[in-house]
Amino acid sequence: xxxxxxxxxxxxxxxxxxxxxxxxxRDTLGMTGTKFGCGAALCGxxxxxxxxxxxxxxxxxxxxxxxxxVNTIEATTDGxxxxxxxxxxxxxxxxVAQCGYCQSGQIMSAxxxxxxxxxxxxxxxxxxxxxxxxxxxxxxxxxRIRAAVxxxxxxxx
Amino acid sequence: xxxxxDRGEMPRALQRLLAASSSDRATLPRRSFLKLASGSGLALxxxxxxxxxxxxxxxxxxxxLKPTQQPSAFVQIAPNGEVxxxxxxxxxxxxxxxxxxxxxxxxxxxxxxxxxxxxxSNDPAYIDxxxxxxxxxxxxxxxxxxxxxxxxxxxxxxxxxxAAAQRWNVDVATLRTQAGTVxxxxxxxxxxxxxxxxxxxxxVPEKVTLKNPKDFRIIGRATTRLDARAKSSGRQDFGxxxxxxxxxxxxxxxxxxxxxxLTSVDDAAARAIKGVxxxxxxxxxxxxxxxxxxxxGYWPAKQGREALKLQWDTASVEKVDSQRLLVQYxxxxxxxxxxxxxxxMAPLANAPHQLEAEFVFPYLAHAPMEPLNCxxxxxDGRAELWLGTQCPGLDGVAAAxxxxxxxxxxxxxxxxxxxxxxRRFVGSSDYVVEACEVAxxxxxxxxxxxxxTLWSREDDIKGGYYRPMHLHRARIGFDERGDVxxxxxxxxxxxxxxxxxxxxxxxxxxxxxxxxxxxxxPYPIPMRLTVHHPKVNVPVLWWRSVGxxxxxxxxxxxxxxxxxATKQDPVxxxxxxxxxxxxxHRAALKLAVDKSxxxxxxxPTGRAWGVAVHESFDSVVAYVVxxxxxxxxxxxxxxxxxxxxxxxxxxxxVEAQVQGAAVMGLSMCLPGSAITLKDGAVxxxxxxxxxxxxxxxxxxFDVHIVPSAEPPTGMGEPGLPALAPAFANAIARLTGxxxxxxxxxxx
Numbered sequence: 001x002x003x004x005x006x007x008x009x010x011x012x013x014x015x016x017x018x019x020x021x022x023x024x025x026r027d028t029l030g031m032t033g034t035k036f037g038c039g040a041a042l043c044g045x046x047x048x049x050x051x052x053x054x055x056x057x058x059x060x061x062x063x064x065x066x067x068x069x070v071n072t073i074e075a076t077t078d079g080x081x082x083x084x085x086x087x088x089x090x091x092x093x094x095x096v097a098q099c100g101y102c103q104s105g106q107i108m109s110a111x112x113x114x115x116x117x118x119x120x121x122x123x124x125x126x127x128x129x130x131x132x133x134x135x136x137x138x139x140x141x142x143x144r145i146r147a148a149v150x151x152x153x154x155x156x157x
Numbered sequence: 158x159x160x161x162x163d164r165g166e167m168p169r170a171l172q173r174l175l176a177a178s179s180s181d182r183a184t185l186p187r188r189s190f191l192k193l194a195s196g197s198g199l200a201l202x203x204x205x206x207x208x209x210x211x212x213x214x215x216x217x218x219x220x221x222l223k224p225t226q227q228p229s230a231f232v233q234i235a236p237n238g239e240v241x242x243x244x245x246x247x248x249x250x251x252x253x254x255x256x257x258x259x260x261x262x263x264x265x266x267x268x269x270x271x272x273x274x275x276x277x278s279n280d281p282a283y284i285d286x287x288x289x290x291x292x293x294x295x296x297x298x299x300x301x302x303x304x305x306x307x308x309x310x311x312x313x314x315x316x317x318x319x320a321a322a323q324r325w326n327v328d329v330a331t332l333r334t335q336a337g338t339v340x341x342x343x344x345x346x347x348x349x350x351x352x353x354x355x356x357x358x359x360x361v362p363e364k365v366t367l368k369n370p371k372d373f374r375i376i377g378r379a380t381t382r383l384d385a386r387a388k389s390s391g392r393q394d395f396g397x398x399x400x401x402x403x404x405x406x407x408x409x410x411x412x413x414x415x416x417x418x419l420t421s422v423d424d425a426a427a428r429a430i431k432g433v434x435x436x437x438x439x440x441x442x443x444x445x446x447x448x449x450x451x452x453x454g455y456w457p458a459k460q461g462r463e464a465l466k467l468q469w470d471t472a473s474v475e476k477v478d479s480q481r482l483l484v485q486y487x488x489x490x491x492x493x494x495x496x497x498x499x500x501x502m503a504p505l506a507n508a509p510h511q512l513e514a515e516f517v518f519p520y521l522a523h524a525p526m527e528p529l530n531c532x533x534x535x536x537d538g539r540a541e542l543w544l545g546t547q548c549p550g551l552d553g554v555a556a557a558x559x560x561x562x563x564x565x566x567x568x569x570x571x572x573x574x575x576x577x578x579x580r581r582f583v584g585s586s587d588y589v590v591e592a593c594e595v596a597x598x599x600x601x602x603x604x605x606x607x608x609x610t611l612w613s614r615e616d617d618i619k620g621g622y623y624r625p626m627h628l629h630r631a632r633i634g635f636d637e638r639g640d641v642x643x644x645x646x647x648x649x650x651x652x653x654x655x656x657x658x659x660x661x662x663x664x665x666x667x668x669x670x671x672x673x674x675x676x677x678x679p680y681p682i683p684m685r686l687t688v689h690h691p692k693v694n695v696p697v698l699w700w701r702s703v704g705x706x707x708x709x710x711x712x713x714x715x716x717x718x719x720x721x722a723t724k725q726d727p728v729x730x731x732x733x734x735x736x737x738x739x740x741x742h743r744a745a746l747k748l749a750v751d752k753s754x755x756x757x758x759x760x761p762t763g764r765a766w767g768v769a770v771h772e773s774f775d776s777v778v779a780y781v782v783x784x785x786x787x788x789x790x791x792x793x794x795x796x797x798x799x800x801x802x803x804x805x806x807x808x809x810x811v812e813a814q815v816q817g818a819a820v821m822g823l824s825m826c827l828p829g830s831a832i833t834l835k836d837g838a839v840x841x842x843x844x845x846x847x848x849x850x851x852x853x854x855x856x857x858f859d860v861h862i863v864p865s866a867e868p869p870t871g872m873g874e875p876g877l878p879a880l881a882p883a884f885a886n887a888i889a890r891l892t893g894x895x896x897x898x899x900x901x902x903x904x
Contacts, residue, residue, distance in 0.1 A: 016456070020456065023456040030392065030709050032397075035397075037527075038843050039459075039843075040614070040844075045526060049559075073390065074391050092385045094383075095385050095813070097385060097572075098250035098252070098813055099250030099527070099577075100387075100389075100573075101527045132852045133852055135377065136851060137847060139820075140451070140816055140819065142850075142851075
């Protein structure tokens, strides 16, 4: 039994402690907003926040999350998280998504990145690219991702 | 896909296929729409025309209307005025989920803020009105359903008007509509929601008058996708997210070489893993065998698969090696073969300028972000499937065949898909058949639960169905003006459609039209085109823009070579070749040139312009790019697109499709973007060794659309073909050396 705190709620997960957070979320807790893309930390589709840090949930075992706080796309964009809310709004405004499958991970990476910025500091184009380089979008929505991240950072500055 | 063929023939061939395996699909009771409507909670305001007519005893002459023309199947209006439009296509990023409702809402005169969208099924109403089967591909969705959805909207509007005329007892000619409301004399008004129930009891008009395009207020307006919020919050469900009570997950061990069978299976360790329910030996695509590990989730299933000890008989299947294959293709290119074009090559010998070139294109994986999956629920005499598929018609027939059912006993719940790019449109229905085999075996083993078969990324990269590897060879003779006197061309590559239902109309005289589309035209070139289709043990498939993924590259880089050899500007040269015969090409190219500053703007040192233009799927896209070479690596800095797709239904979506397709075209150029085989096995396995473009590869990108009021042409694919050659042409201007291999190799 592994205790997981997801989006502020405690859960007990009856699974092998080596089970990645991704599959505990999706298959055990039924939270499917976090996506499976590669299973090897190569595409970023599964990005969640572990104590505020963006991590790839497909390779992070639930044992590593015990005593920590897991935050997922569901809570990041439901209005409670100031930065996540701004990122969500920018994503809609710029009509970023095409198939949309990778966008949970993109938004989680963008949110962690903006939270990491010194208050009032706007990111450079190169910083945005570097922060988002771990997230693949096969539909190629990168131009709008750039615009949305910059816009969200500006709205929060 | 499916662009270069006799359009009269495809519907017939596909319908023959369906007729051969189906009993009476076309006469499914229209009541199924009633069920559809009530399933969504919107039954009250639906237009169940025939069913209503039956229950009310009202007779009305709608028999002449096909299921695809019946508003009841496509539009539901709730009492609160919410309009739900059903899409007859797979939404997998291309935006039909918004574009088709825009078209219907335009003629319905709906309030756009009240419009919603929902996925269809394999009900006969949702067949492509031209092709006669359920499919999404060939950039056909908007093109083929533009008139259909306009007429559906107009019919529904006419019924609402008739209902209002009855209610007010006035002549319908005195009424008009405005944004979801019927307006009558003396300031009277009724919302569509208030009229919907009365309207559904009225006959469906056969003939309707459509709007003049100059009165469009929804079509042509840059519109945010209807699914933008759901897709920006993790709330959009995809096929992989389907969760049924008791659902199990299967992961299948595929053979290391395509088509190989098992010699031994030791599953003791796999069965011992917590959560594993059973281990099943299942037949797979291409006569292969595999082992499915069925568990209560993906992770134990995958752990179980890793614990399997399997031995394969690979002796009886061809083991392909890409390097050896290239040598074989070169030999084949020297031989005679069937000809697609057959111009006189006599002028070649004495042409003042001669050019010889060989191009090599690798296998490519589609790698949609949502790994392939299909969930199957079996019960006595019935099957239900949940999956993202571009061709639920074919897949449904294949599922029925595997499960021993009639096609009408199989329900396909089409799910929004996380990309596809052609991979979800397979003549063999490979991953659907596999999921059905697994579900069937699981049921036989006593597991009465729905089973989701899910591929890992490694399964996807290694599991086949690639854009075929191609060799092109050209000998070109031209004069000082750059006029081509003779162009002798050879293409070697596997046929995509031979041996599938599509081969029946795609393969002519031994030549697969999907391999040659995009060659020669629209340039006035005397060409001899010889085609060889070797049989190779690698499953191949269309990949976004199909033949044009390689033919556009060959044509547009060679034309640049000729322009360079004759010291002509590449834009002026193309314009001269287009003359006055290709107004859409001219307009697209001119727009890209004008907006880019080509020929006017001074580029930073080390940068060069590159140009290419290509028509595919009836749309033309021209690119003007700026590129440089940095530390031996080609870098794309800026792209300006000129697009001619006739009327752009949603310009915001057209922009997205052009950018997205271009990024996929850019991916083809990047080091590591090839699929290669050694000893019969695919060498790549995941995004670590199969490169796709990332945000750091993305150029600045502007899209400009040529204004037009002509009926729209598709935009899912046409943004792809011209990107790589435009990029290559810029690099060739810098280095003086043409790039004739993808991915780029500057060595």
